Amino acid sequence: MPNPKKHHTHSRTRMRRGQWIISVPNLVRCPQCGSYKLPHKICPNCGYYKGELWVTKKEKVKKEAKTK
Numbered sequence: 911m912p913n914p915k916k917h918h919t920h921s922r923t924r925m926r927r928g929q930w931i932i933s934v935p936n937l938v939r940c941p942q943c944g945s946y947k948l949p950h951k952i953c954p955n956c957g958y959y960k961g962e963l964w965v966t967k968k969e970k971v972k973k974e975a976k977t978k
Contacts, residue, residue, distance in 0.1 A: 937946040943956040952958070957965035 935948060938949045939945070940947050940953040940956060940958065941961070942958040943953060945953065945955040947953045947955070952964050957963055957967055
C-alpha cells in the first residue's frame with residue numbers, strides 16, 4: 911500500500927480543501943403554482959409534475975373549540 915513520503919502541512923491541506931465549493935441548487939418555477947422547485951421533481955407546494963397531479967395535498971382540519 912503506498913504511503914506518503916513526507917508530511918503535508920496543515921496549510922497545504924487547507925489550501926486543497928479550500929477548493930471544495932458548495933454550489934447553489936438550480937431552481938425553476940412551477941408552471942402550475944409559480945413557486946420555485948428543483949427541476950425534474952414533483953412540486954412540493956402543489957404536487958404537480960409535467961402538468962399532471964401526482965401528489966394530493968392534505969388539507970388541514972381546524973379543530974373547533976369544545977363547548978360543554
